[in-house]
Amino acid sequence: MNQFFSNIDAYQIWMATQETLWMLGGSLFFTLLFGLPLGVLLFLTGPRQLFAQKGFYAILSLITNILRSLPFIILMIVMIPITVLITGTSLGVAGAIPPLVVGATPFFARLVETALREVDRGIIEATQAMGATTKQIIFNALLPEARPGIIAATTVTAITLVSYTAMAGAVGAGGLGDLAIRYGYQRFQTDVMVVTVLLLLVLVQLLQSLGDRLVVHFSRK
Amino acid sequence: MIEFQQVYKTYAAKGREIQALKPIDLEIPAGRIYGLIGHSGAGKSTLLRLINRLEDPGGGRIKVAGQDVTQLNASELRAFRRQVGMIFQHFNLLSSQTVADNVALPLKLAGEFSRQQIRDKVQRLLQRVGLEDQANKYPAQLSGGQKQRVGIARALATDPKILLCDEATSALDPQTTAQVLDLLNEINRELGLTLVLITHEMDVIRRICDQVAVLDAGELVEQGPVSEVFLHPQHPTTQRFVQEAEQMNEEKLHEDFDRVEGRILRLTFKGETTYEPLLAEVARQTGVDFTLLAGRIDRIRDLPYGQLTVAFKGGDLEAARQRLQDAGVHLEELR
Numbered sequence: 001m002n003q004f005f006s007n008i009d010a011y012q013i014w015m016a017t018q019e020t021l022w023m024l025g026g027s028l029f030f031t032l033l034f035g036l037p038l039g040v041l042l043f044l045t046g047p048r049q050l051f052a053q054k055g056f057y058a059i060l061s062l063i064t065n066i067l068r069s070l071p072f073i074i075l076m077i078v079m080i081p082i083t084v085l086i087t088g089t090s091l092g093v094a095g096a097i098p099p100l101v102v103g104a105t106p107f108f109a110r111l112v113e114t115a116l117r118e119v120d121r122g123i124i125e126a127t128q129a130m131g132a133t134t135k136q137i138i139f140n141a142l143l144p145e146a147r148p149g150i151i152a153a154t155t156v157t158a159i160t161l162v163s164y165t166a167m168a169g170a171v172g173a174g175g176l177g178d179l180a181i182r183y184g185y186q187r188f189q190t191d192v193m194v195v196t197v198l199l200l201l202v203l204v205q206l207l208q209s210l211g212d213r214l215v216v217h218f219s220r221k
Numbered sequence: 222m223i224e225f226q227q228v229y230k231t232y233a234a235k236g237r238e239i240q241a242l243k244p245i246d247l248e249i250p251a252g253r254i255y256g257l258i259g260h261s262g263a264g265k266s267t268l269l270r271l272i273n274r275l276e277d278p279g280g281g282r283i284k285v286a287g288q289d290v291t292q293l294n295a296s297e298l299r300a301f302r303r304q305v306g307m308i309f310q311h312f313n314l315l316s317s318q319t320v321a322d323n324v325a326l327p328l329k330l331a332g333e334f335s336r337q338q339i340r341d342k343v344q345r346l347l348q349r350v351g352l353e354d355q356a357n358k359y360p361a362q363l364s365g366g367q368k369q370r371v372g373i374a375r376a377l378a379t380d381p382k383i384l385l386c387d388e389a390t391s392a393l394d395p396q397t398t399a400q401v402l403d404l405l406n407e408i409n410r411e412l413g414l415t416l417v418l419i420t421h422e423m424d425v426i427r428r429i430c431d432q433v434a435v436l437d438a439g440e441l442v443e444q445g446p447v448s449e450v451f452l453h454p455q456h457p458t459t460q461r462f463v464q465e466a467e468q469m470n471e472e473k474l475h476e477d478f479d480r481v482e483g484r485i486l487r488l489t490f491k492g493e494t495t496y497e498p499l500l501a502e503v504a505r506q507t508g509v510d511f512t513l514l515a516g517r518i519d520r521i522r523d524l525p526y527g528q529l530t531v532a533f534k535g536g537d538l539e540a541a542r543q544r545l546q547d548a549g550v551h552l553e554e555l556r
Contacts, residue, residue, distance in 0.1 A: 126313035130327040131302035144317040220359040
């Protein structure tokens with residue numbers, strides 16, 4: 001047993017875990033910050049919605065699709081100059097966050113758009129009939145009604161970000177993914193591979209069950 | 222009063238213009254319950270939504286209490302909408318909010334009331350609709366009838382002068398429908414609200430409306446007091462609605478006609494004459510014999526009425542006719 005885990009350096013793994021958590025937390029924060037308004041905008045300007053804007057929606061939709069279809073590893077490399085401009089470096093946790101945010105925001109925005117479309121149109125109509133402003137409709141009716149859906153979208157996005165961070169590890173972001181590649185894969189240290197993958201699995205499990213619990217808690221249907 | 226002057230509405234669908242409403246003139250008196258009846262797609266839903274401008278007319282004027290609502294700008298429209306409550310077939314309550322929060326929403330949106338004011342108001346509204354003990358439940362925990370009561374409480378929150386009812390009882394069972402209609406009736410009486418309701422059930426019109434307009438394919442085909450339209454429908458569409466409500470089967474009735482002798486008349490009683498022993502009296506005095514073929518004694522809102530299909534045989538029919546007419550009975554010759 002000890003023999004098998006001979007390559008494990010607890011300190012190194014602890015540092016990598018922290019890096020992964022920082023990357024995840026930071027990128028999730030900014031993804032929600034940009035993705036939620038983008039999702040609302042996509043919803044409102046979409047076909048037959050409150051502010052249906054055919055041309056605007058088509059352009060926004062296209063940009064979203066382009067960013068979503070770009071493989072994440074390519075996106076990271078393409079973004080290096082912009083990343084350096086924003087954070088001063090393309091390496092480490094700071095260098096990973098901008099591409100993670102750009103990669104996950106369109107994904108999250110689409111999920112938000114879908115969650116908002118699930119809201120009964122009658123509820124929007126009823127709120128309009130009360131004399132609500134558009135802002136009031138969004139904050140008092142649409143977002144509260146779509147809350148379980150948005151929480152589910154956040155969960156899916158967080159888990160997607162975990163796998164993105166592992167990929168980011170390949171180009172110098174650090175974290176558990178980086179350990180898995182450099183030690184587990186390139187140096188054939190299977191024990192490191194197993195431990196890092198297990199840790200990532202635990203993280204995903206935790207995120208999923210937390211998200212599911214929140215969805216149940218906020219669902220009143 | 223709500224006035225429609227040459228109001229029409231067209232939709233563009235697949236490059237074609239579809240006329241949802243042909244130019245309509247209509248006056249809805251204040252403080253009454255006005256019914257709009259029509260089949261689905263007849264334009265009644267559009268007509269209702271033109272009043273609070275959830276839909277915009279293609280042209281014409283819509284005046285509410287003398288104010289032309291087609292000329293309102295965005296903020297005037299929002300203020301106007303607060304004076305018009307609306308309830309819906311599927312209730313349209315926020316599933317994420319409690320009953321109390323749903324009722325509080327219009328007050329919160331108005332932004333003119335303190336928390337304490339809102340709490341007091343919500344409590345009073347829930348008492349009015351008989352749901353004071355359900356305040357902290359979520360809509361999913363309520364029955365259909367209770368949900369519609371929440372809808373009504375919410376619609377009344379901003380003390381509107383008009384209440385629009387969009388098929389408010391169509392999703393409810395007959396017993397619950399009766400309870401909700403009673404509540405609407407009570408609201409009209411006690412608060413003096415103008416109610417405009419749309420439905421595809423003549424029975425709803427009969428029970429609570431003062432006046433009715435019948436819509437067919439975007440056209441207003443008949444309108445007037447319910448006692449007139451319901452008892453003496455002129456347009457084929459109206460006649461069909463009445464037959465449905467009365468569960469009459471014209472064919473079966475005419476088969477029955479073949480089995481009796483003599484003249485067949487439809488007698489319509491309204492008001493107090495409904496309770497008089499008129500038929501027996503007339504039969505005694507004029508020597509006619511009669512057979513009842515079909516009939517119903519009921520009320521149109523508060524007005525008692527009776528409508529009987531009767532076959533008369535022998536005796537002095539002319540004298541009998543005269544006596545019935547003198548007593549205020551409307552006669553219609555069927556054979």
